[in-house]
Amino acid sequence: MDAATRQHIEEAFLEVSRGATRKKLYGLRAEQDGELQLARLFRAIAVSEEAQALRLLFQLRGQTGKNEENCQLAFAEEIPELISRVEQAAETAEKSGERAMYSAFSQSAQVGRKHLILKKKLDKNRGLDTAYHVCTFCGFIMEGDAPDNCPICSAPASRFKKV
Ligand SMILES: [Fe+2]
Known part of the structure; x- marks a missing residue:
């Protein structure tokens, strides 16, 4: 791969990675404002941009x-x-x-x-065979069940996502 192509891939990777997180934020705002279809579209674009980021990273690394x-x-x-x-x-x-x-x-x-x-x-x-629960506010990871409140940021159990 030539240097210019590699640089373009790296730039696009950073842009879509940032973009995906931004679209999640825009989706939250749209949801708060009751614009549910717009919120869905932003969430779908976030998933799309995450997929593109992964693909670009795969191209850069050539392998996993x-x-x-x-x-x-x-x-x-x-x-x-x-x-x-x-x-x-x-x-x-x-x-x-x-x-x-x-x-x-x-x-x-x-x-x-x-x-x-x-x-x-x-x-x-x-x-080890355990679930992980991730605090969607601060990113704290708990093994097993979600805590009643996040020990780092105090977010309630409902803010935890199971992986
Ligand atoms: Fe947290």
């Missing part, structure tokens, strides 16, 4: 990679890097008195650290 390599990338590089970034962002937000963003970034760091803990638990128990 081996589990061992993907685990190395996710748990030794990507997640620790994300934790470090949001910790720095939390520090900056605290210094500038941005309390809401300090809280959001700190919670993201806690959520990321929990992801690493969950992987360690899986490594210790390869026979």
Whole structure:
């Protein structure tokens, strides 16, 4: 693959990845305003853009990679890097008195650290067979049943999505 094509794929990947999350937000707004068909359309576009992002990433990587390599990338590089970034962002937000963003970034760091803990638990128990419940507000992941309230952001059990 030539360099220009690769760059176009990388740019399109970032754009559709961001776009999918934006469409989810637009869908929520449309739902709040009672525009249900518009909300559905935004949600459908979000799913569409997620599919396109996955396809583009597949083109970039050429393959899905081996589990061992993907685990190395996710748990030794990507997640620790994300934790470090949001910790720095939390520090900056605290210094500038941005309390809401300090809280959001700190919670993201806690959520990321929990992801690493969950992987360690899986490594210790390869026979593990449990559902995960994800807080759709802050991203916290709970093993087994959803908690009554999210331990990170206090969202109620109804905000958890089972995986
Ligand atoms: Fe939460």
